[in-house]
Each structure stands twice: as structure tokens, then as C-alpha cells.
Amino acid sequence: MTRTRSARIALLATVFVCAACGLVYELALVALGSYLIGDTVGQASIVVSLMVFAMGMGALLAKPLQRRAAAAFAAVELVLALLGGLSVLLLYAAFAWLSLYTPALIAMALVLGTLIGAEIPLLMEMLQRIRRQEAGSAVADLFAADYVGALLGGLAFPFVLLPLFGQIEGALAVGMVNAVAGLGLVLTVFRGELGRRAKAVLIGSAVVVGGVLGGAYLMAEDFEVTARQALYADPVVHAERTPYQEIVLTESVALAGTKDVRLFLNGDLQFSSVDEYRYHEAMVHPAMSGPHGRVLVLGGGDGLGLREILRYPDVERVTLVELDPAIIDLARTEPRLTSLNRNAFADPRVVVRTEDAFTWLRGAPDRYDVIIVDMPDADSTATAKLYSLEFYGLVERALAPGGRMSVQSGSPYFAPNAFWCVENTLRAAGLKTVPYEVSVPAFGEWGFHLAAREAVPALALPPGMPLRSLDSATLAAATVFPPDRRNPGDLAVSTLMDPIILRYAREEWTNY
Structure with missing residues (x-):
């Protein structure tokens, strides 16, 4: 009984963490769009509607995976951690160099929503394997952990992640937490359901995902400087992200004549x-x-x-x-x-x-x-x-x-x-x-x-x-x-x- 109880607590804790991570990915897309495009309502509408739609599709697509729910859940979380962690970086790159921000945002919202939507059916199956219970009680337990986790993610994004890490590093850090939570549950509570080959593949994939996210985290500052400079004709001499806006100061390099100092707020010339x-x-x-x-x-x-x-x-x-x-x-x-x-x-x-x-x-x-x-x-x-x-x-x-x-x-x-x-x-x-x-x-x-x-x-x-x-x-x-x-x-x-x-x-x- 104690072992079953511990397994249920571990699974519900994972639901809590994954829900927080999923909402952070969603808020990160909305915030990035409001910074880069300026249309907060429009960006929020696009992201929320597409992700909710995709979550429904993800839940349907997860039905055939329930026979191998533990392995499938670990795979979903690793892919979600990789793409969610890199989402802000990839979208910023699409904005800075390709001028394809909106199509990239739509694609990213659909993919992330599909992966997030696949979580609940798989977790429900995993919860029932720990201990069978009535469907209504299982749904209540799962969604209670999910919604409370979403509350944590919603509050942590503006008040903790953005001030401490910024958008790019914050998303990458959450991706790492997401990967650890998903894989940790499967390799501990459900390790008996995995064959030797499946364990090796998951661990190897986790190393790759961790390496990519960790490397991106270390290079994030240099990437942001390079991407930001691509948006401005003159060298950037000062840049900072505040809770309200991105402030950029540029100064032209003039061999003759007067240097031109320009102030930009959220990309708009002041x-x-x-x-x-x-x-x-x-x-x-x-x-x-x-x-x-x-x-x-x-x-x-x-x-x-x-x-x-x-x-x-x-x-x-x-x-x-x-x-x-x-x-x-x-x-x-x-x-x-x-x-x-x-x-x-x-x-x-x-x-x-x-x-x-x-x-x-x-x-x-x-x-x-x-x-x-x-x-x-x-x-x-x-x-x-x-x-x-x-x-x-x-x-x-x-x-x-x-x-x-x-x-x-x-x-x-x-x-x-x-x-x-x-x-x-x-x-x-x-x-x-x-x-x-x-x-x-x-x-x-x-x-x-x-x-x-x-x-x-x-x-x-x-x-x-x-x-x-x-x-x-x-x-x-x-x-x-x-x-x-x-x-x-x-x-x-x-x-x-x-x-x-x-x-x-x-x-x-x-x-x-």
C-alpha cells in the first residue's frame, strides 16, 4: 500500500510539473509575440486557440500509444522538452533572419499543443496501472494536479522566470525541468515496464536533449546579441529587456559627419x-x-x-x-x-x-x-x-x-x-x-x-x-x-x- 501510494504521489507530482512547464511554453509564445509584433490580444488569440485545438488532436493521437504508455510518455516529454525549451530561440531566429515569424509561431503552437494534449491520456493510463479506480476519481486527481501545476507555471513565468532568466534562458531552463520530470517518473516508478533496449534509447535520447538544451543555454546570450543586431542597421551599444519592453540603443559608425544615436522600444524607433x-x-x-x-x-x-x-x-x-x-x-x-x-x-x-x-x-x-x-x-x-x-x-x-x-x-x-x-x-x-x-x-x-x-x-x-x-x-x-x-x-x-x-x-x- 505504501509503495502504491508513493507511486501515485510521484505520478501526480509529475503531472503538476509538466502542467507548469506546458503553460510556461504557452505564455512564452504569447509574450514573445507581444514583444516582437506588439499585438498582445492577437498573439494571445492565435497561440491559445491553436494550442487548445492541437491539445484535442494530441489526445486523440495518443490513443494508440496507451499500450506502451510509459515509454510513449517519456518520448513525448523529451520531444516536448526539446521543442518547448528551444521555442523562443527558434521563433526569435525566424523573426530576425527569415521574416517568417507568424508561420513559425503557428507551426510551433500546433506542435507543442499536440504534445501537451498527448500527456493526459498517457498519464491516465499510467495512473490506472498503479491502482485501478473509478474513472471520475482518476480524472479528478489528475486534473487537480494539472490545474494547480498550471497555476504555478502561470505565476512563475512573469514573476520568477522572466526577471531571473529572461525569455530565451527561461524557456530552456523549463525544458530541462520538463525532461527530468518526465523521464524521472518513467525510469523509477515504471522502470519494470521498459525493456533494456527501450531504457537505453530513452537514456540516450535524454542525454542528447539535455546536451542540446544545455548548449543552447550557454550560447543564449551570444545568440541574442547576434539576432538583435540583425534587426538593426547600426551597431547595438545598449540593450536590455525590462518587465515592460525591450530597450535598444544603437550608434552609427561614421568616418565623417555626425554619429547617429537611435533609441528603439520594442523595435520601434523613438x-x-x-x-x-x-x-x-x-x-x-x-x-x-x-x-x-x-x-x-x-x-x-x-x-x-x-x-x-x-x-x-x-x-x-x-x-x-x-x-x-x-x-x-x-x-x-x-x-x-x-x-x-x-x-x-x-x-x-x-x-x-x-x-x-x-x-x-x-x-x-x-x-x-x-x-x-x-x-x-x-x-x-x-x-x-x-x-x-x-x-x-x-x-x-x-x-x-x-x-x-x-x-x-x-x-x-x-x-x-x-x-x-x-x-x-x-x-x-x-x-x-x-x-x-x-x-x-x-x-x-x-x-x-x-x-x-x-x-x-x-x-x-x-x-x-x-x-x-x-x-x-x-x-x-x-x-x-x-x-x-x-x-x-x-x-x-x-x-x-x-x-x-x-x-x-x-x-x-x-x-x-
């Missing part, structure tokens, strides 16, 4: 040092032409917009709200960035809050004369909320009487519907707007909205502030849009529940 002043002058200075003693910056963690604000000696205080503390640390310490932002974060007038801007605004304690909204483009579900009616309503509430706000609004040329959706949403929030656009060679034509509560704000520049890219004449011309890029007037307002701007942006940017 600025080029050659022409970033054109973007930041256009975004900041029209808003500063009125009262500007108290300034709020939402986003803009690189400090370049902050640099422009701090040129005004009568600015009393600037509060900057940035989600990712890593980008603030980089802007404070990286010599290339501190040279560009002129050590803006060292100015005693600057107060930094590392919080989600939406959440922070709900409890904003002050009112501000100027608000600069410098958020990443609305090309993902995470950023679309920062272009919503609800968000702009919170920003409007934080404006002091007579205050003005400037909103980074994307490209009126490449994504005109997304651009004008920003205007319609600002107006729906009770703000009066003036749209304008400037040329930023690294981006193309880029647009902003100047907004105020009481009346349509005058688009003007503060007197006595010399600028490199703007004067009164060019700013006046910036309000003129060609006929094919004017507001069609019938675009929907973007909200939290219906982030229509996300659809506009995706549809339009696919053309370029």
Missing part, C-alpha cells in the same frame, strides 16, 4: 539624434507660449522633451510620469543620452514618477499650466488606452485654467485616420484643438495636436526663444494639410472598450 530636435521643438514650444510655471510630461522618459522645457528659466516645476524606470535610469546615466538631453534629470525642478500614466492621472494632486503627452504610437493594446477618450478626459481634468496641452499624434501622412482619430477623441473629451505637422526625416511627416479647454489655442511660439527648426512662418504653414490628408470628419472616437485607433493604425501602417 528618435534619431540627427533630427530629434525637430520633433521635440514642435511638440514642446507651441504649448509653452502661454503660462508654463507648472509642467507635466506624460511619457518622454528619454529626457529630450524635458530638455526643451527646461530652457525656460521661469518654469518652476516639471513632473514627468514614465512607466518604465529602466528608461529613466538609462537617460540619467548613459553618456550618449545625457549628452543629448543635457542632463535634464539632474535639474532640481524635475520630479519623476515611475508609474502608469493612466493610473497616476486618476489621482493627480495638482493642476498644470502645460501638459506634454509624448506616448508611443497606438500600435498595441497596451498603448491604445493612452489615446482613449477616458485618458484624454483625465488629462483635461489635470489642466489648470488657461492651460495648454500638446499631444504626439503619429503621422498624418502614413496613418491619417489614426491621426485624425486623435483629434476627434480630444474634442469628444471637451478640448479645443489645433492640428499641425512637421517634417522629421527619421520618421517622415509627423503630427501633433495643441489643445486647450476654454478656447481654440493660438498656435504660436514664445518670444525670444531661438529654435533650430521652427519660426512663426513655418509654424503657420504646419497647420496646412493636403486635401488627401485632411480630417474626413466621420472617424470614430477611440475608447477603452473600443480602441478603434488601434485598428486604424494597423491598417494604415501595413502599407509602409
Whole structure:
């Protein structure tokens, strides 16, 4: 009885571990897609639906294997450990060198789902061989261990594996655990069901799988550096993965002329040092032409917009709200960035809050004369909320009487519907707007909205502030849009529940 009990505990413990590993593989695919593609909802839908479908197919395909359930389970776990452990690495390679990420993701989700689906029928048969019991009780025991294991995997992935190992090494480590758990159960509890040849094949296969996963783990850092560099034209001088995004800084190698420093977040260009002043002058200075003693910056963690604000000696205080503390640390310490932002974060007038801007605004304690909204483009579900009616309503509430706000609004040329959706949403929030656009060679034509509560704000520049890219004449011309890029007037307002701007942006940017 004691021996049977121990065998059942060992099997259920293996179910627990394998379930945790399976959910980690699933979450790793979703997370990688959200980092590389930016469409969290779309990536999650693809991965979850395909894997659930494949799990059903895997369960059917496992039926003929139940006669040799122990050996089949060990083989399934070794293949699953190998492919699941290598999944992130292989998909990253497909993205970096082959531009075949989505087909590779579909294939990987189907294969992993099939292998995961084959586990339960085989484990059920193995559980019954230890001790026969009613089907309902056996299913309850098995699924209880499976679901609790999935809970562990779901919590361990974001809070343990990603912070300690990162995506590639984390998946490889889980693959090794998966292989040990599956093979360990079979070679101990079910060793009597294996012939000498089967044992030798399994042990040999385990050595190969362990060697591949271990070798990949040792080479993962070099692989990631090489793959990342393949995505960027210029040498990568800094790269890090944070809980929120991948931060990459590149610097061109120039034999003559000015070096070009570029910042990328999740692969999207944030600025080029050659022409970033054109973007930041256009975004900041029209808003500063009125009262500007108290300034709020939402986003803009690189400090370049902050640099422009701090040129005004009568600015009393600037509060900057940035989600990712890593980008603030980089802007404070990286010599290339501190040279560009002129050590803006060292100015005693600057107060930094590392919080989600939406959440922070709900409890904003002050009112501000100027608000600069410098958020990443609305090309993902995470950023679309920062272009919503609800968000702009919170920003409007934080404006002091007579205050003005400037909103980074994307490209009126490449994504005109997304651009004008920003205007319609600002107006729906009770703000009066003036749209304008400037040329930023690294981006193309880029647009902003100047907004105020009481009346349509005058688009003007503060007197006595010399600028490199703007004067009164060019700013006046910036309000003129060609006929094919004017507001069609019938675009929907973007909200939290219906982030229509996300659809506009995706549809339009696919053309370029």
C-alpha cells in the first residue's frame, strides 16, 4: 500500500510539473509575440486557440500509444522538452533572419499543443496501472494536479522566470525541468515496464536533449546579441529587456559627419539624434507660449522633451510620469543620452514618477499650466488606452485654467485616420484643438495636436526663444494639410472598450 501510494504521489507530482512547464511554453509564445509584433490580444488569440485545438488532436493521437504508455510518455516529454525549451530561440531566429515569424509561431503552437494534449491520456493510463479506480476519481486527481501545476507555471513565468532568466534562458531552463520530470517518473516508478533496449534509447535520447538544451543555454546570450543586431542597421551599444519592453540603443559608425544615436522600444524607433530636435521643438514650444510655471510630461522618459522645457528659466516645476524606470535610469546615466538631453534629470525642478500614466492621472494632486503627452504610437493594446477618450478626459481634468496641452499624434501622412482619430477623441473629451505637422526625416511627416479647454489655442511660439527648426512662418504653414490628408470628419472616437485607433493604425501602417 505504501509503495502504491508513493507511486501515485510521484505520478501526480509529475503531472503538476509538466502542467507548469506546458503553460510556461504557452505564455512564452504569447509574450514573445507581444514583444516582437506588439499585438498582445492577437498573439494571445492565435497561440491559445491553436494550442487548445492541437491539445484535442494530441489526445486523440495518443490513443494508440496507451499500450506502451510509459515509454510513449517519456518520448513525448523529451520531444516536448526539446521543442518547448528551444521555442523562443527558434521563433526569435525566424523573426530576425527569415521574416517568417507568424508561420513559425503557428507551426510551433500546433506542435507543442499536440504534445501537451498527448500527456493526459498517457498519464491516465499510467495512473490506472498503479491502482485501478473509478474513472471520475482518476480524472479528478489528475486534473487537480494539472490545474494547480498550471497555476504555478502561470505565476512563475512573469514573476520568477522572466526577471531571473529572461525569455530565451527561461524557456530552456523549463525544458530541462520538463525532461527530468518526465523521464524521472518513467525510469523509477515504471522502470519494470521498459525493456533494456527501450531504457537505453530513452537514456540516450535524454542525454542528447539535455546536451542540446544545455548548449543552447550557454550560447543564449551570444545568440541574442547576434539576432538583435540583425534587426538593426547600426551597431547595438545598449540593450536590455525590462518587465515592460525591450530597450535598444544603437550608434552609427561614421568616418565623417555626425554619429547617429537611435533609441528603439520594442523595435520601434523613438528618435534619431540627427533630427530629434525637430520633433521635440514642435511638440514642446507651441504649448509653452502661454503660462508654463507648472509642467507635466506624460511619457518622454528619454529626457529630450524635458530638455526643451527646461530652457525656460521661469518654469518652476516639471513632473514627468514614465512607466518604465529602466528608461529613466538609462537617460540619467548613459553618456550618449545625457549628452543629448543635457542632463535634464539632474535639474532640481524635475520630479519623476515611475508609474502608469493612466493610473497616476486618476489621482493627480495638482493642476498644470502645460501638459506634454509624448506616448508611443497606438500600435498595441497596451498603448491604445493612452489615446482613449477616458485618458484624454483625465488629462483635461489635470489642466489648470488657461492651460495648454500638446499631444504626439503619429503621422498624418502614413496613418491619417489614426491621426485624425486623435483629434476627434480630444474634442469628444471637451478640448479645443489645433492640428499641425512637421517634417522629421527619421520618421517622415509627423503630427501633433495643441489643445486647450476654454478656447481654440493660438498656435504660436514664445518670444525670444531661438529654435533650430521652427519660426512663426513655418509654424503657420504646419497647420496646412493636403486635401488627401485632411480630417474626413466621420472617424470614430477611440475608447477603452473600443480602441478603434488601434485598428486604424494597423491598417494604415501595413502599407509602409
